[in-house]
Amino acid sequence: METHIAAVNSIKAYEQAATLLQDGQLVAFPTETVYGLGAIATNAKAVAAIFEAKGRPSDNPLIVHIGTKQAVEQYCTNVSTLAKQCMASFWPGPLTLVMQAKPNTLATNVTAGLSTVGVRMPDHPVALQLLQTVNAPVAAPSANRSGKPSPTRASHVYDDLVGRIPLILDGGRTGIGLESTVLDVTQHPPVILRPGGVTKEMLEQVIGEVKEAKLTDAPEAPRAPGMKYTHYAPNAPVYLIEESTEKITAALTELAHERVALIAPASCTVQAPIRISLGESADIAVNLYDALRECDKTDATIILVTATTTEGVGTAIMNRLEKAAGGRWYKTTV
Numbered sequence: 001m002e003t004h005i006a007a008v009n010s011i012k013a014y015e016q017a018a019t020l021l022q023d024g025q026l027v028a029f030p031t032e033t034v035y036g037l038g039a040i041a042t043n044a045k046a047v048a049a050i051f052e053a054k055g056r057p058s059d060n061p062l063i064v065h066i067g068t069k070q071a072v073e074q075y076c077t078n079v080s081t082l083a084k085q086c087m088a089s090f091w092p093g094p095l096t097l098v099m100q101a102k103p104n105t106l107a108t109n110v111t112a113g114l115s116t117v118g119v120r121m122p123d124h125p126v127a128l129q130l131l132q133t134v135n136a137p138v139a140a141p142s143a144n145r146s147g148k149p150s151p152t153r154a155s156h157v158y159d160d161l162v163g164r165i166p167l168i169l170d171g172g173r174t175g176i177g178l179e180s181t182v183l184d185v186t187q188h189p190p191v192i193l194r195p196g197g198v199t200k201e202m203l204e205q206v207i208g209e210v211k212e213a214k215l216t217d218a219p220e221a222p223r224a225p226g227m228k229y230t231h232y233a234p235n236a237p238v239y240l241i242e243e244s245t246e247k248i249t250a251a252l253t254e255l256a257h258e259r260v261a262l263i264a265p266a267s268c269t270v271q272a273p274i275r276i277s278l279g280e281s282a283d284i285a286v287n288l289y290d291a292l293r294e295c296d297k298t299d300a301t302i303i304l305v306t307a308t309t310t311e312g313v314g315t316a317i318m319n320r321l322e323k324a325a326g327g328r329w330y331k332t333t334v
């Protein structure tokens with residue numbers, strides 16, 4: 001299959017994308033978080049093609065994207081006042097709400113057979129225009145091969161899925177660079193299953209107490225089934241390290257026999273065999289997946305990545321880094 005990358009400056013691109021989707025095919029498109037790989041969420045065969053193209057385990061459910069807030073009522077039951085408050089405050093935006101699925105509306109493989117469904121309304125002009133043109137719910141996980149870092153550019157999607165999908169809508173770089181916050185509003189108090197751009201503090205201002213699912217809940221009892229899988233991982237092993245000149249220098253000395261790639265913010269002045277910048281501290285989320293993907297273009301044999309604060313969106317950044325590193329920290333002798 002040939003994979004086309006289409007610019008989104010004409011209505012034709014959206015019509016072509018909508019036609020492909022209605023025909024049961026897959027289209028990658030930008031959202032404000034990362035690029036998504038879309039299929040019509042009521043078409044089980046099309047949804048199955050997402051799992052196939054990504055190499056995604058079939059027990060890891062997909063997020064359903066909708067173009068209006070009202071569409072929620074078509075696919076969910078028992079939509080609580082609290083859920084409605086979340087929608088009013090954060091939609092369109094990077095917040096996925098896990099709610100009771102309305103039986104016999106969506107394809108069962110979208111939810112991996114669960115009785116709940118994750119739904120969100122994205123805040124990106126291309127995603128919204130596509131959803132309006134196709135006029136159907138679109139199941140869309142991140143448009144990467146399963147286990148790899150999520151794509152923040154059309155070229156990342158192409159690198160991972162060339163030959164596997166017919167079309168990528170190119171909307172440039174994505175704004176947030178991390179996936180949506182996943183909030184389970186079927187539990188009381190609601191539980192953040194995956195941290196993201198909408199932080200715990202932001203949620204608590206609107207709905208009061210919110211709990212966080214611990215990374216260590218996986219793999220025994222993963223509530224967001226995605227929690228138990230390797231994620232965001234470049235080819236070489238990743239280790240977290242404190243952002244301390246002394247520690248990083250010591251690690252580089254100890255690892256002199258390796259090709260070390262050091263991923264760190266611009267403020268870190270330590271030289272390394274391969275140095276990949278995360279930019280200014282405010283831009284780490286935007287640059288993170290680009291940096292992890294950059295490693296695969298080098299001959300790095302080991303990757304050191306500096307830990308960041310766990311304040312605000314730092315929680316989401318550290319969540320992704322912990323997963324990319326499989327929980328490993330580089331231990332220096334100093």
Ligand code: AMP
Binds near residue numbers: 098141227
């Ligand atoms: P991705 O599609 O790669 O952005 O991943 C979607 C995330 O949302 C995964 O971690 C899923 O496990 C989680 N998710 C989607 N639907 C549900 C659901 N019904 N219940 C719990 N978690 C969900």
Ligand code: MG
Binds near residue numbers: 141150
């Ligand atoms: Mg993903």
